Amino acid sequence: MFDVAVVGAGPAGSVASHNLAKQGFKVLLLDRKSELGVPKQCAEGLSKRAFELAPLSVKDWKRIIEREVTTVGLHNKLFLKISKGITISRKRFDKTLALKALDAGAVLKNPVLVKGFEFKKEFLVLKTSKGLFKSKVLIGADGFDSLTAKTLALKHGFQTFKPVIALQVEVKPLSNAWLNVLNASTFHTFTGLNICNGKGYAWIFPKRETINIGIGCVSKTVTRTCLQRFLKLCSETFNAKVKDLKVLEFNAGGIPVKPLKRFAFENALLIGDAAGHANPLTGGGVIPALIDANMAASVVEKHLTQGTSLTMFENLWRSSDLGFITMLGEKASKPFFNLASKGFLDRAVQALQRSGFDVKKFLFSKKSVFLSRGVKVFFNAKPCFSDFASFSKLLFLAVKHRERFLKNYDLTF
Numbered sequence: 001m002f003d004v005a006v007v008g009a010g011p012a013g014s015v016a017s018h019n020l021a022k023q024g025f026k027v028l029l030l031d032r033k034s035e036l037g038v039p040k041q042c043a044e045g046l047s048k049r050a051f052e053l054a055p056l057s058v059k060d061w062k063r064i065i066e067r068e069v070t071t072v073g074l075h076n077k078l079f080l081k082i083s084k085g086i087t088i089s090r091k092r093f094d095k096t097l098a099l100k101a102l103d104a105g106a107v108l109k110n111p112v113l114v115k116g117f118e119f120k121k122e123f124l125v126l127k128t129s130k131g132l133f134k135s136k137v138l139i140g141a142d143g144f145d146s147l148t149a150k151t152l153a154l155k156h157g158f159q160t161f162k163p164v165i166a167l168q169v170e171v172k173p174l175s176n177a178w179l180n181v182l183n184a185s186t187f188h189t190f191t192g193l194n195i196c197n198g199k200g201y202a203w204i205f206p207k208r209e210t211i212n213i214g215i216g217c218v219s220k221t222v223t224r225t226c227l228q229r230f231l232k233l234c235s236e237t238f239n240a241k242v243k244d245l246k247v248l249e250f251n252a253g254g255i256p257v258k259p260l261k262r263f264a265f266e267n268a269l270l271i272g273d274a275a276g277h278a279n280p281l282t283g284g285g286v287i288p289a290l291i292d293a294n295m296a297a298s299v300v301e302k303h304l305t306q307g308t309s310l311t312m313f314e315n316l317w318r319s320s321d322l323g324f325i326t327m328l329g330e331k332a333s334k335p336f337f338n339l340a341s342k343g344f345l346d347r348a349v350q351a352l353q354r355s356g357f358d359v360k361k362f363l364f365s366k367k368s369v370f371l372s373r374g375v376k377v378f379f380n381a382k383p384c385f386s387d388f389a390s391f392s393k394l395l396f397l398a399v400k401h402r403e404r405f406l407k408n409y410d411l412t413f
């Protein structure tokens with residue numbers, strides 16, 4: 001009998017397993033993949049918050065980091081300096097984290113497909129492609145299409161949500177124009193009418209010698225044609241040619257952008273993508289997965305040693321900075337994509353760029369507080385002005401939460 005069975009050896013599952021095994025618990029970590037981290041479903045953009053959250057040494061990070069990223073660009077027009085951006089090799093990251101769990105004493109078994117669960121009074125049974133395993137506690141860290149979440153949702157009567165679909169190519173630049181994009185060390189982001197009719201968000205993230213170029217879309221109709229269209233748009237933006245990119249990998253996957261209503265139960269927890277904890281605006285899910293893993297491991301430790309309830313995980317998460325940032329992103333995402341689909345954001349970015357407007361300075365000015373309250377009252381009273389209502393809601397959220405948001409913006413990617 002194991003103390004804890006963890007389904008999924010992604011960042012969430014491996015870090016939770018590492019922490020619990022290090023405390024001396026008997027931990028079983030299962031993954032269906034024969035090679036962990038492969039294929040990757042990630043644009044590999046992160047913030048340096050990961051340094052505090054993953055049990056990795058400076059030497060490990062040296063092998064994993066691909067590039068320091070110093071700027072975020074919107075439409076290649078507005079640029080913000082950042083100090084905490086990196087791109088990584090997700091394959092090396094996932095493998096190294098799983099090895100850390102193994103070194104700490106967890107039993108890692110892969111490839112093992114978990115097929116179902118039987119919940120008994122004192123323990124549960126995992127039905128897998130390699131037989132049955134018993135455990136006192138279950139941690140579901142099995143990603144966006146989590147069988148654990150679906151099983152618990154059915155058992156406890158709540159809803160799971162459809163993820164955003166994301167497509168990406170990892171490419172090698174073959175011309176100077178693309179090499180300039182690589183070496184600019186910028187997280188390029190694009191929204192607006194040209195990206196899945198406004199229902200999507202697109203990125204260009206530079207690694208050491210290659211670039212991840214992709215799109216994520218809130219509607220179900222994202223196809224390879226949308227990605228090709230974006231590649232064409234990029235090439236026009238950067239005066240480059242699509243044929244000067246050598247495609248090394250095609251990656252596709254889902255990103256859950258709505259936290260589940262419940263993710264802590266009597267003897268089970270859901271963490272990372274399985275709990276729907278990726279950021280609803282950016283799709284960044286690695287930092288949330290790492291925070292969840294650390295938080296869940298300490299909740300499980302208390303449960304096993306002092307008999308405290310696992311359900312405290314939900315309260316802890318909701319009152320944490322991650323809970324705040326995720327719920328803020330969820331509130332902002334609807335008005336944001338509403339405006340993007342009307343082309344408003346394209347125009348706003350151009351106007352801001354032309355005027356040299358300092359967004360951060362404005363958000364911290366007294367004017368912004370009065371303006372955001374004023375437009376909220378005015379536009380909410382006139383629901384027919386839905387674009388203005390969206391704009392006022394975004395402005396109101398930005399001004400109201402500016403301090404806590406700016407302190408924690410690095411939890412969003």
Ligand SMILES: Cc1cc2nc3c(=O)[nH]c(=O)nc-3n(C[C@H](O)[C@H](O)[C@H](O)COP(=O)(O)OP(=O)(O)OC[C@H]3O[C@@H](n4cnc5c(N)ncnc54)[C@H](O)[C@@H]3O)c2cc1C
Pocket residue numbers: 007008009010011012013030031032033037041042043044045046112113114115141142143144145146147166167168214251252253254255271272273274278283284285286287289413
């Ligand atoms: C195209 C794309 C680009 C992205 N870009 C970024 C980015 O740049 N930055 C960022 O922070 N996030 C990004 N994300 C999101 C990020 O990849 C995820 O949020 C992150 O991987 C979540 O980690 P996790 O450990 O919760 O789940 P995962 O990493 O998905 O791990 C789940 C593991 O569970 C295993 N598993 C699933 N079902 C079973 C089963 N039944 N039995 C056994 N094993 C099972 C899987 O094999 C997998 O290894 C992107 C996602 C996509 C799709």
